[in-house]
Amino acid sequence: MDSRMQYFLVQMWNVFWYTSVVFIVLLIVKYFWQRRKLYWLGYCLDGPPTVFLLGNGLIFNCKEEVLFQKMSNIVDTYSSPARFWLGPKLVIVLKTASDIEKVLTSPYANDKDDIYRFLKVFNGLSLFTTNGTMWKRHRRHVTPFLGRKYMDSYLERMKKNCIKLVEKLDNLVDKDDFDIDHSLRRCYNDIVTETLTGHNPAAQEGYLDYFIALLHEGYVLVHARMMKIWLHPDFLFDRSSNGHRQKFISNEVREFFKKSIHANKENAKRDNEFVSIYENLLQAQEKNNVIYKNDNLIDHLVTLFSASEDTTTTICSFLLVLLGMYPDVQNRVVQEIKDVIDEDIENLTFKQLTELKYLDMCVKEVIRLFPIGPYILRKLSADVNLGKVVLPKDTTVVLSFYSVQRSKEHWQKPNEFYPEHFLPEYASLRHPYAFLPFSAGPRSCPGQIFAYAAIKIVTVMVLQSFIITSKGKLKDIKVKGDISIRPIDGFNLKLRRR
Numbered sequence: 241m242d243s244r245m246q247y248f249l250v251q252m253w254n255v256f257w258y259t260s261v262v263f264i265v266l267l268i269v270k271y272f273w274q275r276r277k278l279y280w281l282g283y284c285l286d287g288p289p290t291v292f293l294l295g296n297g298l299i300f301n302c303k304e305e306v307l308f309q310k311m312s313n314i315v316d317t318y319s320s321p322a323r324f325w326l327g328p329k330l331v332i333v334l335k336t337a338s339d340i341e342k343v344l345t346s347p348y349a350n351d352k353d354d355i356y357r358f359l360k361v362f363n364g365l366s367l368f369t370t371n372g373t374m375w376k377r378h379r380r381h382v383t384p385f386l387g388r389k390y391m392d393s394y395l396e397r398m399k400k401n402c403i404k405l406v407e408k409l410d411n412l413v414d415k416d417d418f419d420i421d422h423s424l425r426r427c428y429n430d431i432v433t434e435t436l437t438g439h440n441p442a443a444q445e446g447y448l449d450y451f452i453a454l455l456h457e458g459y460v461l462v463h464a465r466m467m468k469i470w471l472h473p474d475f476l477f478d479r480s481s482n483g484h485r486q487k488f489i490s491n492e493v494r495e496f497f498k499k500s501i502h503a504n505k506e507n508a509k510r511d512n513e514f515v516s517i518y519e520n521l522l523q524a525q526e527k528n529n530v531i532y533k534n535d536n537l538i539d540h541l542v543t544l545f546s547a548s549e550d551t552t553t554t555i556c557s558f559l560l561v562l563l564g565m566y567p568d569v570q571n572r573v574v575q576e577i578k579d580v581i582d583e584d585i586e587n588l589t590f591k592q593l594t595e596l597k598y599l600d601m602c603v604k605e606v607i608r609l610f611p612i613g614p615y616i617l618r619k620l621s622a623d624v625n626l627g628k629v630v631l632p633k634d635t636t637v638v639l640s641f642y643s644v645q646r647s648k649e650h651w652q653k654p655n656e657f658y659p660e661h662f663l664p665e666y667a668s669l670r671h672p673y674a675f676l677p678f679s680a681g682p683r684s685c686p687g688q689i690f691a692y693a694a695i696k697i698v699t700v701m702v703l704q705s706f707i708i709t710s711k712g713k714l715k716d717i718k719v720k721g722d723i724s725i726r727p728i729d730g731f732n733l734k735l736r737r738r
């Protein structure tokens with residue numbers, strides 16, 4: 241190769257190299273520009289003056305009085321166009337019942353924060369991931385089928401699966417401590433899938449263990465992405481091994497629902513009494529195609545499934561472990577079950593479940609201590625007046641339900657398992673926004689009736705057959721948080737035949 245040719249090639253290489261560098265820099269600038277509002281500068285009301293990292297931003301924790309003095313400055317700065325466009329997103333963490341009430345009753349706090357976009361990979365366009373009119377349409381479409389009217393029919397399916405659960409647990413009687421989460425998760429996967437699609441996937445026979453493990457991996461990936469700034473760029477994440485894995489899991493989940501719907505159609509001739517949520521959604525869509533048009537009902541199924549399977553399993557596991565730690569409470573629940581239902585599970589109705597008032601108090605106390613959604617994020621679509629200060633449009637508010645549900649101001653024994661917190665005489669005096677496990681307002685959880693029914697029926701049937709014992713006390717439970725809160729050491733307990 242002569243020297244001119246060599247010179248030419250070197251120059252070409254340099255051009256290629258510098259163009260690539262400029263191109264990559266431009267891509268990074270474009271990404272940061274587009275996503276600039278995903279970087280937080282936050283202020284947390286009511287707390288010692290510390291700084292902590294929440295997901296992808298710094299939150300300055302300071303005393304409420306100090307913050308409100310500073311607040312007018314902050315709000316003025318954010319109202320200036322330069323800071324508004326160039327500065328990081330403004331995040332305010334609210335921890336008091338009255339502040340949370342003002343946000344949740346405002347018509348300008350119904351939109352989810354941008355960070356929920358990472359759920360789209362699983363949930364598509366559905367309740368979790370949409371805002372505005374599209375969200376309203378989905379909400380009107382889905383919520384009726386989670387109402388009281390349908391509970392007796394769902395209860396029949398729940399009972400059948402609980403009978404199987406009791407059979408399976410019978411093999412573990414008098415054995416060493418074991419983690420109840422595994423058996424409950426299988427049971428709730430059967431309950432939820434059957435309610436949603438009409439098909440029972442036989443999770444309790446072990447047919448779904450691989451799928452359950454995949455699901456958990458999927459939840460962990462989504463949560464990690466929400467929390468870690470370096471996993472945010474789609475361009476990089478989609479090409480990473482985690483990105484490929486997430487896509488694979490998402491496809492598997494969707495395939496699972498398509499197969500379940502198909503399997504139910506095959507079985508429909510044998511059992512045509514039960515109408516699944518999918519069939520109801522389909523009928524409603526056919527009747528009101530213009531209003532309810534959603535290209536993919538699978539998005540709704542995946543959303544309802546992911547919203548219910550893990551939450552009910554986790555809360556019920558916490559409840560059984562706590563009943564094992566507090567035998568007096570367990571005995572009271574057992575007595576109440578005898579009084580209201582006796583042994584007559586076959587004829588058990590949804591109404592009877594609602595009459596189990598003490599069990600209800602126990603479930604509430606567990607969700608108070610371990611709220612599955614310890615905080616939620618909303619983006620304000622207009623200024624919201626907190627009284628002391630006006631939060632500007634586009635602020636992200638973090639509503640910390642965990643703080644308010646453990647606050648001395650509202651609870652006699654904030655860090656203890658004390659179902660009496662929910663005695664009507666105490667509950668009626670409490671601030672209505674001091675207990676918000678299902679959030680409140682138009683975007684509150686539409687599945688709470690279903691959740692209470694599913695948790696109560698499993699507890700009733702387990703307690704009718706077994707005495708639970710678990711070691712330690714509430715204070716010994718150390719929790720970790722991924723997409724839900726769960727104990728680091730698992731939900732360990734021991735069973736004896738009752």
Ligand code: HEM
Nearest residue numbers: 367547548551555612613616677678679683685686687691
């Ligand atoms: C103990 C169980 C449960 C708890 C503690 C719980 C809690 C919550 C909370 C706090 C929210 C608000 C989230 C936010 O605004 O970011 C929510 C939303 C939601 N939940 Fe639940 N949930 C539970 C069970 C269920 C069940 C069983 C279903 C369905 C059958 C369900 C379906 C949903 C849906 C679809 C939303 C989104 C609502 C919307 O944005 O319009 N949840 N849940």
